[in-house]
Structures are given as C-alpha cells and as structure tokens.
Amino acid sequence: MLYVSPWLFGFLFFFFIPLIYSLRYSFSSIKANASGMSIEFTGLANYVEALTVNLNFNRTLVESIVNMVINVPLIVIFSLFLSVILNQKFFGRAAARSIFFLPVILASGVIANLEISSLIQMLNEQNASSGSFINALGSDELARMMLRSGVNETIVSYLTGAVDRIHQIVSQSGVQILIFLAGIQTISPQLYEASKIEGATGYETFWKITFPMVSPLILVNVIYTIIDSFSSNEMTALIKETGFTNFNFGLSSAMAWIYFLAIMIVLLVSTYFISKRIFYQE
Incomplete structure (x- = not known):
C-alpha cells in the first residue's frame, strides 16, 4: 500500500473527480x-x-x-522476435538495445513539443513521405510474389499492411x-542446457521453453499495447476537437x-482468450 499510495492519492484527487464530472457532463447540455x-x-x-447524428464518430471509432x-x-x-535476438551475445548488443528503445524517447511529450515548429519535424515529414513510397513499392512486390505462390489474399493483404x-x-x-527481454533473462539457464543435451534445436527450444515461460508477459504486453494504441489516435483528436x-x-x-x-x-x-493459454511455472 505504501508503494501504490502515490498513484492512489493521485487517482483520487486528480483523476476521480474529473471522471465523475465527465460522466455528469455526458448526460447534460453545457452552456x-x-x-x-x-x-x-x-x-x-x-x-x-x-452514435446517430455525428458523421465522424462511428467511422473514427471503427x-x-x-x-x-x-x-x-x-x-x-515483432517485440518478442527482437527481444530473443537482443538477448543473444554479440558485439554492440547494448547499442542495439538502445537503438530500439530510442523511438520511445523521441515520441515523448517533451521531444514532440520541441519538434513542433522545428527543422526536425520538416525532415521527419520528408522522410515519412519517401519512406511510405519505398514501403509501397516493397509491399506491392511482396504481394505479387505471394499471390503467385498461391497464398490466400487475406493473408497477403495483412502481411503487406504490416510492411x-x-x-x-x-x-x-x-x-x-x-x-520481453527482462522476462527472457529470468528463465533458468539450466533449462536451455538440458534441452541442448537432449539434442533440441533452436526452433524447439523457443517453442518449448522460451515461449511458454514468457507467455504471462505476452498478456501484459497485449494489454499495454492496446491501451497505448487507443491513447493517441484520430478518436482522441476528435474528442478534443469537439470539446x-x-x-x-x-x-x-x-x-x-x-x-x-469500447476499450x-x-x-x-x-x-x-489470452489468459486461457498462459503457462505459469509452479
């Protein structure tokens, strides 16, 4: 309780009261x-x-x-795949980990505010436009290759969308x-040693040891990613613009x-559904 008390007091005094006011306002006309x-x-x-009159709400929500x-x-x-790679021993591992965490720092509020009217933003927009053009070329070629190989169109559209x-x-x-990286590092090395002695391949080691042991963190990351994806998008922009x-x-x-x-x-x-497939080591 002592550990969570700062969050608890912050929630009660800075979030709970505005939450109640927001619920009241949703049933009222304010002038x-x-x-x-x-x-x-x-x-x-x-x-x-x-739900019925506003032209943008339903479309934006969907x-x-x-x-x-x-x-x-x-x-x-992608995060699980990268964490497995970054857990291996290779030259420049610390620099590689920093590079993949760098977008989180650059996406922070302070950096974003600094870039609003700067040259960096203009360069980012140019890179984004050129990058989208390159991605479009790559995804079109990838789609043609997979369609020629007989891959289902739904799978092709999903994979090209990922590109x-x-x-x-x-x-x-x-x-x-x-x-994921922290979870992988907590797995006992004896498990990997025993699997290596038994002749398990890297593929079998991943699916029989690594994946089950980090499955609780898959649920954590899914919840975090869902909330993160919903926290800043066109829907939140529409709500702010309306208010x-x-x-x-x-x-x-x-x-x-x-x-x-909806969230x-x-x-x-x-x-x-995910909690049904989670493995907890007893």
Missing part, C-alpha cells in the same frame, strides 16, 4: 453565459447524437478498433521489447465514455 456555466440535464441525448486489431499482434510478435506499417510498429515496440474547439463538452464527454466502454470491451475479450 456558458455571463453568470458562468449552466448545466442542464438532457439524459441520453448526447449519446444518441454521437477505424481505431480496426487499426488496433491489426497493429497489436504485429507489435507483440506499410513497419515504421509505426518499430516506433511503438520499445517498451514491449524491454519487458475544446467546438466547445460542446456534453457531446465530447459522451464520445469519451463510449470510447472508454474496456476489447480489453476484457483479449484478456479472457
């Missing part, structure tokens, strides 16, 4: 006048407007969920790589609570 702010209870009117469904497996698989999203996947995998640009705080709060419920459903479903 500013000379005497201050007037709040009028309107029931489910804001929720109905968000796009956010679809992007999450596509990105989360790619990020988790187009490679920058996003790498930039959002730093924390997950560290978590702080259009000053429709009631509709903005309703959108936020619908978005919150909770996705987390519950993901946790339910």
